[in-house]
Amino acid sequence: MNAAFEQRWLGRVTFEEALGLQEELVAKKRENRDASDELLLLEHEPVYTIGRTPDQSSLVDAAHLPHPLFAINRGGQATYHGPGQLIGYPIIDLRRCGQDLHRYLRWLEELLIQTLAIYEIPARTRPGLTGVWVDKRKIASIGVGVRHWITMHGFALNVCGDLAPFDRIIPCGIQDVTMTSIEREAGKPFSVVDVAAMFEKLAQRRISDLRVDQTVSAVGASYL
Secondary structure: OOOOEEEEEEEEEOHHHHHHHHHHHHHHHHHOOOOOEEEEEEEEOOEEEEOOOOOOHHHOOHHHOOOOEEEOOOOOOOEEEOOOEEEEEEEOEHHHEOOOHHHHHHHHHHHHHHHHHHOOOOOEEEOOEEEEEEOOEEEEEEEEEEEOOEEEEEEEEEOOOOOHHHHHOOHHHOOOOEEOOHHHHHOOOOOHHHHHHHHHHHHHHHHHHHOEOOOOOOOOOOEO
């Protein structure tokens, strides 16, 4: 398939702004199936989010979190977004991709693993857990929402900066998880802008791996 795949670096934006833009793009693609798939790359101002779940235990003490909290239309438990983290929000029509949500999640994981390999960081997935890890340290989280087979939300890759805000929650509902970053693993400075540029090039090359002509049923969405 030759559908366009456009990519945008937005810089640092608030969660509200990015959510509004995602919703606008999803609505546009619902109205026009020929509209381009897009990848929004950005950083967020500090914020916590949690998915559509009655279990709020991962917030620990929601009333005293140091940054705003948003409950949003993705699966799963609490996470933190902030400066030093590369956020990616793919707005992709999965009807072009076999309507296979699990294939999409694995595609995102593989993109992140390949990006980290460029920086000589040996990342991997772990059985039963979505996201990307270095040994038992979590370096990237994935959480998606899907409306009418159009994706929103996406991934958060820790590049640099302060990881302490994760200590105020149980990240992704995983007890005693250790969060890490590219900078921490490599032992030298990195910038979100540079990593975003590398990820953008890789995603452009690999979008064809996702697009297929088969129709496969998929259920659910997760942020683990």
